[in-house]
Amino acid sequence: ILNVEQSPQSLHVQEGDSTNFTCSFPSSNFYALHWYRWETAKSPEALFVMTLNGDEKKKGRISATLNTKEGYSYLYIKGSQPEDSATYLCAFKAGNNRKLIWGLGTSLAVNP
Amino acid sequence: DAMVIQNPRYQVTQFGKPVTLSCSQTLNHNVMYWYQQKSSQAPKLLFHYYDKDFNNEADTPDNFQSRRPNTSFCFLDIRSPGLGDAAMYLCATSPRVGFNEKLFFGSGTQLSVL
Numbered sequence: 001i002l003n004v005e006q007s008p009q010s011l012h013v014q015e016g017d018s019t020n021f022t023c024s025f026p027s028s029n030f031y032a033l034h035w036y037r038w039e040t041a042k043s044p045e046a047l048f049v050m051t052l053n054g055d056e057k058k059k060g061r062i063s064a065t066l067n068t069k070e071g072y073s074y075l076y077i078k079g080s081q082p083e084d085s086a087t088y089l090c091a092f093k094a095g096n097n098r099k100l101i102w103g104l105g106t107s108l109a110v111n112p
Numbered sequence: 113d114a115m116v117i118q119n120p121r122y123q124v125t126q127f128g129k130p131v132t133l134s135c136s137q138t139l140n141h142n143v144m145y146w147y148q149q150k151s152s153q154a155p156k157l158l159f160h161y162y163d164k165d166f167n168n169e170a171d172t173p174d175n176f177q178s179r180r181p182n183t184s185f186c187f188l189d190i191r192s193p194g195l196g197d198a199a200m201y202l203c204a205t206s207p208r209v210g211f212n213e214k215l216f217f218g219s220g221t222q223l224s225v226l
Contacts, residue, residue, distance in 0.1 A: 044204075049213075051212055089155075099157050100215075104153070
């Protein structure tokens, strides 16, 4: 059974703090790792799709790293802002399966 | 802006009363997905269409059906909703089914079953 775990489940930080959270996935048969941001009452939005071990991607203050050999990805937010408050979901795709396996998400609240 | 639109945002139905959720897209994507997300659970893929080809997940109950009359529209029909079907239903699209294809989501329909 393929399992994707995200930690922490929820996080409260102050505006300006930098933060990071983890997505763990099976290290065998890796195909791709997706990160999405889901703000309340809005559509989930793709942040990154990562495919290569050692990949690092950046979008503004948000960046992500990927380690396929040990089966984890980190998402970093530098200088958190209230508008970063959202649930951050990761999803794993194995090589032998077309569908994404989703984590439960990390709920981030940034206090002004 | 090109987008994925789901209607309605909130849907209330009665136990056993058929309900249809709709999704439309202006992205001209080949693939459309329906996900179910229950509270405190991960999104669960129900089925997807690659163009007109319907792909049902093995564990999707027969109570759930889907129609895709054209590229732009896709419907989720729940024939006899039970209390356990109350959930957020998300529609998503992608250009094709590939390892690096990100999904484009609608904002979801929150279904309540009374």
